[in-house]
Each structure stands twice: as structure tokens, then as C-alpha cells.
Amino acid sequence: MIDLSRRDVMMAAGGLAALTLPGADVRAQPGRKLGYAIVGLGGYGLGKIIPEFANCTHSRLAGVVSGDRAKAERVAAEHNLPARSIYSYDNFDRIADNPDIDIVYVCLPNAMHAAYTIRAAKAGKHVLCEKPMAISVAESEAMIAACKAANRKLMIGYRCHFEATNLEAMRRARAGEIGKLRYFRSEHAYPQGDPSQWRLKRALSGGGSLMDYGIYALQAARYMTGEEPIAVYAHESTDRSDPRFHEVEDQIEFQLEFPSGVIGSCLSGYSANQNHVLLLGDKARIEMEPATGYAGHRLWVGNRRDTEITPRPGPGKTQWAGQLDHLAHCVIEDREPIVSGEEGLRDMRIIEAIYRSARERTRVVLA
Numbered sequence: 001m002i003d004l005s006r007r008d009v010m011m012a013a014g015g016l017a018a019l020t021l022p023g024a025d026v027r028a029q030p031g032r033k034l035g036y037a038i039v040g041l042g043g044y045g046l047g048k049i050i051p052e053f054a055n056c057t058h059s060r061l062a063g064v065v066s067g068d069r070a071k072a073e074r075v076a077a078e079h080n081l082p083a084r085s086i087y088s089y090d091n092f093d094r095i096a097d098n099p100d101i102d103i104v105y106v107c108l109p110n111a112m113h114a115a116y117t118i119r120a121a122k123a124g125k126h127v128l129c130e131k132p133m134a135i136s137v138a139e140s141e142a143m144i145a146a147c148k149a150a151n152r153k154l155m156i157g158y159r160c161h162f163e164a165t166n167l168e169a170m171r172r173a174r175a176g177e178i179g180k181l182r183y184f185r186s187e188h189a190y191p192q193g194d195p196s197q198w199r200l201k202r203a204l205s206g207g208g209s210l211m212d213y214g215i216y217a218l219q220a221a222r223y224m225t226g227e228e229p230i231a232v233y234a235h236e237s238t239d240r241s242d243p244r245f246h247e248v249e250d251q252i253e254f255q256l257e258f259p260s261g262v263i264g265s266c267l268s269g270y271s272a273n274q275n276h277v278l279l280l281g282d283k284a285r286i287e288m289e290p291a292t293g294y295a296g297h298r299l300w301v302g303n304r305r306d307t308e309i310t311p312r313p314g315p316g317k318t319q320w321a322g323q324l325d326h327l328a329h330c331v332i333e334d335r336e337p338i339v340s341g342e343e344g345l346r347d348m349r350i351i352e353a354i355y356r357s358a359r360e361r362t363r364v365v366l367a
């Protein structure tokens, strides 16, 4: 469960110079920004994350790792990186010798997350790994163990924990503004095109819409209620004759049972378009739409959509800057990220249970 009081402390924290610095080996001189190496220069790593360093206070781009040398050189030149900070997947482990790089950010297809996280930890680097953390519980546990053994931090790229509207919604739910929580609903779906992309290849994705997009509904169910589910029941509906869905699921619906009696009802899909969260209490409701996207979030608290709320500012200029700087803070202060490897592992355990429930058409109790 996410600890909001710790988050508020983190949000209130000022410059790094003002913080205590127990982790001497991070070479954290006051004013020094921690260096990130981005692994995977694709849509997210290159298109979304790299431009966000301009919005960061304590993080900077310090390296790139890519299978495409020309692309890596172009990105390095654009960001004034020296040639020694460009790596291929083959020589990636040499990152151990690069003192400019403190953190490795894994932005690769899901099935590559575990290997690159473990290699980064063995190279002595802290890790920010994209969601889903991995494609199995076993891989997730191995990632956590590798980072623990190397005494490095592991954070998962759950950017909504740094997004102002989601933080406002969480705060209001926890403050009891809508009364006793009774019901959570979320639909997360977006249409996929090209059947040859890695997201639709099981070996690289580990699964379909649930691994990619339904995970946002699952995360929101947990951070909005503040509870851990005790059982799941899931139902999958996929047109296997559609070339996009020969290997992975399209639509999967899952119910989550929470200890307080709250029911969570989630839909994940790859052939419709929806991004929505609704939380019902016995006095009122909280609704977000779009809820977890990149921009344009809207939040209503009250009865129906009568009162729209403008959230307080989040911890960073953007959700990505907040996320990148949070891990930098955690490294400097030697504390656990609010979305640690263990948080990713909790989702992986539930995801495996959801798939099992759909396969066996049975309610699965979570340990």
C-alpha cells in the first residue's frame, strides 16, 4: 500500500543540498544531478522520457543504450553526451566503469526488463524499470534479489503516483471525503494496430492488454482504495481469428475483492478506447476521466459530475519529472522509492492470479 504521509514529506522536500546524505558512494555533491542511462530508445524512452530531463531538478541524461548505433549517436550529440556514454546491448555491462551514470532506466519490451535490471544492478547501478516490472513473479523476485544483493534501489515506472490529479483523488479518498468506500470501477482500453509489434508477441510482452494497460486499472484499484485484494475472478474475451490476437489477449475483465468489502471491477482491452476510474463511497463519488493518461486528466468529487476539482500541484513540473527526481532523492537519502520493486511484485502476483482465474474459470484467492 502506498504511504501518503511519506509521499507528502517527499513532496515537501526542497533541494538535495538540504538533505542528509547517508549513501556516500553515490557521489552526491550538492547541486550534482544524478545521471540516468536510458536503455531502449523507442517510443517511451526516447519520445517521452529523454525530453523530460529538461523538467527535472535532480536528474539528467548521462547515457544511452541502444541496438541502433546511429540513433544512439544522434541522441547523444543532441544532449552533449560523450562517446563513452553510448552503449549497445552487448557492451552494456561496461556501464559499471562509467561514474557519470548512477541510474539505469529500462524502457525495453517487457520480457527484457528482468535481464537488464539484473545486469544494471550487477554493474552497481540503481534501476528505474518500466511497467509491467517483468513478465512473471519469478522474474520480479529475481530482480528484487539482484538489487538487494548489490545494495541498489529498484523503482517501477508507475508515473501516476507522481501525477497531480491521481494524487488529489487518492488524498480525498483517504481523507474520507466520499464516506465509506464501497465500489471501484476502472476501464483501461486502447486499440492496437500493427499485428507484428512486440506488444502482440507473447515472448516479448508476456501477455496482452492486461500486462500493458489493464495494469493501470489494477494499480488504481489498489492506490485509490488503499487496500490489497484478497481474491480475483476474471473473464477473458478475445477474437483469436483477429491477427492482432493470435498470441495475446484482447479483452479481460477482472473483479477484485478487498478486505473491507469494497468490490473492484476492472476492464482491460486492446480493441476499444477508454481511460476511466470511478470510486463510490456511501456519501459521494470520485471520478477521473481521462484518469491515467499523459495529459488532460479531469477529476470530479461529489454527486455525479457536478463538482470538478483542480488538483494541487504534483511533486514535479510533470509526472515524469516527479518520477525521475523521486528516485534521485531516494538514492541520495538512501530510502525506498514509494513505488519499489515490491510494489511491482504485488501487481505481478495479482496479474498471474487474474490470468489463472480466466484460464481455469474460477475465483482465485490471493495469499
Ligand code: NAD
Pocket (backbone or CB within 6 Å): 040, 041, 042, 043, 044, 045, 067, 106, 107, 108, 109, 110, 130, 131, 132, 157, 158, 159, 198, 204, 212
Ligand atoms: P517501443 O517499441 O516504442 O520501444 C522499444 C525499444 O526497445 C525500441 O527502442 C526497440 O528498438 C528496443 N528493443 C530492443 N530489443 C527489442 C526487441 N527484441 N524487440 C522489440 N524492441 C526491442 O516500446 P515502448 O512503448 O517504448 O515501450 C517500452 C516499455 O515502456 C514497455 O515496457 C512499456 O510497457 C513501457 N511504457 C510505459 C509507458 C508509461 O506510461 N509508463 C508508456 C509507454 C511504454
